[in-house]
Amino acid sequence: MKNLHWIWSYIKNLKLLYFSSVILLITESISFVYSITLQQYIIDQIIMGSNFGGILKYVLLIAFCYVIFIILFVVNPYIQSKIHGRIKYQLVEQGLSTLYSTPINIIQKERNARYVHFFTNEISIVAKLIGEDISDIIKHFVSTIIICVLFLKASPILFLSILTLSLFYIKTGKKLSNEQKKVSKDIQNKKSSLLIVLEECITSTRDVIANNRGDWEKTRYQNRFIQYFNSVMMEGKLKIKMVFSLESITSIAQIIVIGYGGYLVFKGEMSIGLLVVIYQLTIELLHSFVKVYNLVFSFSGKMASVENISNWFNTKPKQTENTKTIASIESLTMDNISFRYNSGGKFILKNFSLDIPIGKKIALVGFSGSGKSTIGSLLEGLQEVEEGSIKANNINITDISKDIWKAKVGIVFQDPYIFPSTIRDNLLLGYKQITDDQIMSLAEAMCIDDFIQKLPDKYDSSLGERGITISGGEKQRLALVRALIRDPEVLILDESTSALDVNTEKIIHNNLAILRENKTTIIIAHRLSTIKDSDVIFVIDKGKIVEQGCHSELLKNKSLYYELVMNEMKDNNSLMYQ
Structure with a gap:
C-alpha cells in the first residue's frame, strides 16, 4: 500500500493527461471488441438469412470501428510515451535532489555504480511502470470484463468454464508473481554488484596491470557474473512455467468453445454467427488474460524497483524551512558541535567550538585525523553536525537557503574532480557572470595560464576522463581558479596546493593574499610553510583546539605547533620558518 501511495503521488501531478490516456485506451479496446461482435449480424442476418439489404450499414460500422481503433492504436502509445517521459524527468530530478542533499559521508559509503544503476536502470523501470504499464493493465482489465459479459450472455456454461480456467490461471499467476518479485529484486541487486565490480575493473586498470593481478580481477568479475547469471536463469525458469500455464489454458479453452459451442449450434441454441464471434472472443479473452497476467507479473517484479527508488528517496534528510537569507557573513561560529561519520562510531569532534x-586569513593545522578537514566540510555544509550548531550572523546555517549559503562559502579539495570536458567548462561549471579576460587573469594568478596557452585549443582543450591528461598539481590550480571565479565570502582550502612544488605554492599563496584581501580564507594544510603568514592559526588535536595565535606567538609557546614546525623543518632540512 505504501508503494501504491508513492506511485499515486506522481500520477496526480498529471491527472488530466493520465486519465485522458486511460479513457482513450479503453475506447480503443471497446472499438476492437465491437467490430468483432458486428460480424454476428453479417453472418446470421445477411449471409445465413440472405438479407443483403443491410450489409452496407454493418460494413460501414465495422469500418468506422476499425478507423477508431487504428487511430487510437497509433495515438495512445504517443500519449503514454509523453507521460512516461514526464514522470522519468520528475524521478531523475528528485533523484538528483536526493543525491545532492545527502550528507557526503553517506554518499561515500555507497559505490558510484549503485547510484549510476539507480539513474540508468531502476528509474527507467519505475517510469515505464507508472507511465505505461498501469494504464495498460486498466485497458486490458476493462476489455476482459466486457468480453466476460458477452460470454455470459451467449452461454453461462461456456462462461463458467472459461472463468474456472481463468481462476486457476490467476491462482497460479499469483504464486509465480510473488516469486517473480523476489527474483527480480535479487537480479537488480546482483546486477548492481556486478556493475560495481566492473567499475573497479575499469578504474583500477593501471594498478592491476602494474601488479600483474589481471587473473585475480577476472575471477572477481566472473564470480559476481555467475551470481547474476544464476538469478537471471531463475527468472527464466519462472517464465517457462508461465508459458506452460498459458498455452495449456489456451488449448483447453479453444477445445471447450468449439466442442460445446458446436453442440449448441447443432441443438439450435446458438447461431453460427454467435459461435464465430465467441470463438474469436475466446482467443481475445485469453489474449487479454495473457496481457493482464504478463503486466501483473511484470508489475510485481517492477515493484521491487519502486521499493528501491522510494526507499532511496526517503533517505533524503528532512530539511527545515531553510529559506532565511543573509546579505553578507558578519560572524561565523561553531557552537559546541559534535560529529562522527558513523552512528555509534568514534566522535571526530566532540563539544567543539x-x-x-571574518575578513582574515585563518589556518587549521594538526596531525592527520585531528578533524581539520571535517571542520571544513561542516562549514561548507557537506556534512551535518550531530549536536550543537554552526551559525552565521546568529542564524543556524541549516535554516539558510542552500543556494545562498553555497554561493557565499566555497571549498577546494586536495583531489578535485575534473569533468571530461574542456578547461573552460571545468572552470565555469555553467557560471556566466565573468569575462574571458577575468578568467585569464585568475588563471595567471594561480600559475596555470601559461600551461593552458601552450595547448592547441587553449581554454577549449578537452581534459579527458577525470582530467587524465593533466597532473595533480594542474588539477589543483584549475580547481583554485574555479573557486575564485565565484569569489565566495568564505573560501576553504583543504590541502588544495599539496601537489605543487614549494616555489609555485608560495607564489599562489601570495597571489591569494592579494585576491582575498579583507575576505575570509580558511587554509587547512600539512605543509606549514604555507600558513605562517596567517592572521590566526588554530592548532587542532584530537578534535579540540589546543593552541591559537599567529606563527611567531605559537613558536614561542614551544608546544604542539612548535613540534609540528620542527618536525617539518627536520624533514625538509629547511630553515624557512625562521
Missing part, C-alpha cells in the same frame, strides 16, 4: 574571524 570555534569563532572564525
Whole structure:
C-alpha cells in the first residue's frame, strides 16, 4: 500500500493527461471488441438469412470501428510515451535532489555504480511502470470484463468454464508473481554488484596491470557474473512455467468453445454467427488474460524497483524551512558541535567550538585525523553536525537557503574532480557572470595560464576522463581558479596546493593574499610553510583546539605547533620558518 501511495503521488501531478490516456485506451479496446461482435449480424442476418439489404450499414460500422481503433492504436502509445517521459524527468530530478542533499559521508559509503544503476536502470523501470504499464493493465482489465459479459450472455456454461480456467490461471499467476518479485529484486541487486565490480575493473586498470593481478580481477568479475547469471536463469525458469500455464489454458479453452459451442449450434441454441464471434472472443479473452497476467507479473517484479527508488528517496534528510537569507557573513561560529561519520562510531569532534574571524586569513593545522578537514566540510555544509550548531550572523546555517549559503562559502579539495570536458567548462561549471579576460587573469594568478596557452585549443582543450591528461598539481590550480571565479565570502582550502612544488605554492599563496584581501580564507594544510603568514592559526588535536595565535606567538609557546614546525623543518632540512 505504501508503494501504491508513492506511485499515486506522481500520477496526480498529471491527472488530466493520465486519465485522458486511460479513457482513450479503453475506447480503443471497446472499438476492437465491437467490430468483432458486428460480424454476428453479417453472418446470421445477411449471409445465413440472405438479407443483403443491410450489409452496407454493418460494413460501414465495422469500418468506422476499425478507423477508431487504428487511430487510437497509433495515438495512445504517443500519449503514454509523453507521460512516461514526464514522470522519468520528475524521478531523475528528485533523484538528483536526493543525491545532492545527502550528507557526503553517506554518499561515500555507497559505490558510484549503485547510484549510476539507480539513474540508468531502476528509474527507467519505475517510469515505464507508472507511465505505461498501469494504464495498460486498466485497458486490458476493462476489455476482459466486457468480453466476460458477452460470454455470459451467449452461454453461462461456456462462461463458467472459461472463468474456472481463468481462476486457476490467476491462482497460479499469483504464486509465480510473488516469486517473480523476489527474483527480480535479487537480479537488480546482483546486477548492481556486478556493475560495481566492473567499475573497479575499469578504474583500477593501471594498478592491476602494474601488479600483474589481471587473473585475480577476472575471477572477481566472473564470480559476481555467475551470481547474476544464476538469478537471471531463475527468472527464466519462472517464465517457462508461465508459458506452460498459458498455452495449456489456451488449448483447453479453444477445445471447450468449439466442442460445446458446436453442440449448441447443432441443438439450435446458438447461431453460427454467435459461435464465430465467441470463438474469436475466446482467443481475445485469453489474449487479454495473457496481457493482464504478463503486466501483473511484470508489475510485481517492477515493484521491487519502486521499493528501491522510494526507499532511496526517503533517505533524503528532512530539511527545515531553510529559506532565511543573509546579505553578507558578519560572524561565523561553531557552537559546541559534535560529529562522527558513523552512528555509534568514534566522535571526530566532540563539544567543539570555534569563532572564525571574518575578513582574515585563518589556518587549521594538526596531525592527520585531528578533524581539520571535517571542520571544513561542516562549514561548507557537506556534512551535518550531530549536536550543537554552526551559525552565521546568529542564524543556524541549516535554516539558510542552500543556494545562498553555497554561493557565499566555497571549498577546494586536495583531489578535485575534473569533468571530461574542456578547461573552460571545468572552470565555469555553467557560471556566466565573468569575462574571458577575468578568467585569464585568475588563471595567471594561480600559475596555470601559461600551461593552458601552450595547448592547441587553449581554454577549449578537452581534459579527458577525470582530467587524465593533466597532473595533480594542474588539477589543483584549475580547481583554485574555479573557486575564485565565484569569489565566495568564505573560501576553504583543504590541502588544495599539496601537489605543487614549494616555489609555485608560495607564489599562489601570495597571489591569494592579494585576491582575498579583507575576505575570509580558511587554509587547512600539512605543509606549514604555507600558513605562517596567517592572521590566526588554530592548532587542532584530537578534535579540540589546543593552541591559537599567529606563527611567531605559537613558536614561542614551544608546544604542539612548535613540534609540528620542527618536525617539518627536520624533514625538509629547511630553515624557512625562521
